[in-house]
Amino acid sequence: MNLDARINALTDALRQRATIPCALLGRMARSSECCSxxxxxxxxxxxxxxxxxxxxxxxxxxxxxxxxxxLPALVVYTPPQAATVRQAKPASRPAPKARPVALPEPTCRKCGCTETRACPGGCWWVEPDLCSACAPKTSKAKAPRAKRQAKPAPVVEPVITTAPVQAPEAQLADPRLVKLASALRELTADGRMRVSMLDLMRAVGAANYDEAAGLVIHAGLRTSQLSGPVQTVLVDHTARQLMASAASEVRQ
Structure with missing residues (x-):
């Protein structure tokens, strides 16, 4: 049977069908509407x-x-979906608390004394597992004692030595200054007397050369330590005094 004959036969069958009730559409669908x-x-x-x-x-x-x-309802075939099974998660449990581990207490291998139970009279550890009471006499160690503090080293005070005063003759070129310096050195052998420079300048300013020379002699000053004008005046005055004294000695 060709396609046209099948369509005509199906159309005739639809025309002979009764109306199709449907509450969703709210009306009665007739076979003529279905065919059209x-x-x-x-x-x-x-x-x-x-x-x-x-x-x-x-x-x-x-x-x-x-x-x-x-008539049976038209059912569209749908392949069944694969069932997915989810594994139940285990209930979360708190982590177990770490228990304190008791360390073994050191014990003597002979008498059994420990850190909290010592031998009568007291003992100490000579070895990790041997106390001093059970150790032989040759291997007994002395009890620890406090270290003695070292004595402080004696403080040695530095000895201050004074260098000998050099002769001023090597520093002077003028023979008069050499003679004056030697005379002053002989008169002031100790070399520790000092004088105020104000008194010396006052005596030189007043032209009192005898007083100035006496101050220099008693002070033990070197001629090189004086200023230029004072040095010249005192050298000339001292030279005259020395020459006069020498002449008087010759006359006598």
Whole structure:
């Protein structure tokens, strides 16, 4: 049978069908409407009527005309989905607390004394597992004693030595200054007397050369330590005094 004959036969069968009740559409669809709209529209409308609860109730109670039982609803085949099984997570438990580990207490291998229970009279550890009471006499160690503090080193005071006063003759070129310096050195052998420079300048300013010379002699000053003008005046005056004394000695 060709396609046209099949379509005509199907159309005749649809014309002979009764109306299709549908509560969802709110009206009665006739076979003429189904034929005019085509086979696809009829199947879609029929499937819609079967899908609604009211259409299912009417189809089950009032079968279509010309059929002894209602037409089966069109069921679209859908492959079953694979069931996914999720494993239940174990209940979270608190981490176990670390228990304190008791370290073994050191014990003597002979008498059994420990850190908290010593031998009568007291003892100390000579070895990790041997106390001083059980150790032989040759290997007994003395009890620890406090270290003695070292005595402080004696403080040695530095000895200050004074260098001998050099003769001023090597520093003077004028023979008169050499003679004056030697005379002053002989008169002041200790070399520790000092005089105020103000008194010396006052005596020189007043032209009292005898007083100035006496101050220099008693002070033990060197001629090189005096200023230029004072040095010249005192050298000349001292030279005259020395020459006069020498002349008087010759006369006598």
């Amino acid at each position: 709209r085509g086979l696809a529209a009829t199947i879609e409308e029929f499937q819609t009527c079967r899908a609604c609860p009211e259409g299912q109730r009417l189809a089950a109670s009032a079968p279509l005309w010309g059929y002894s039982k209602p």
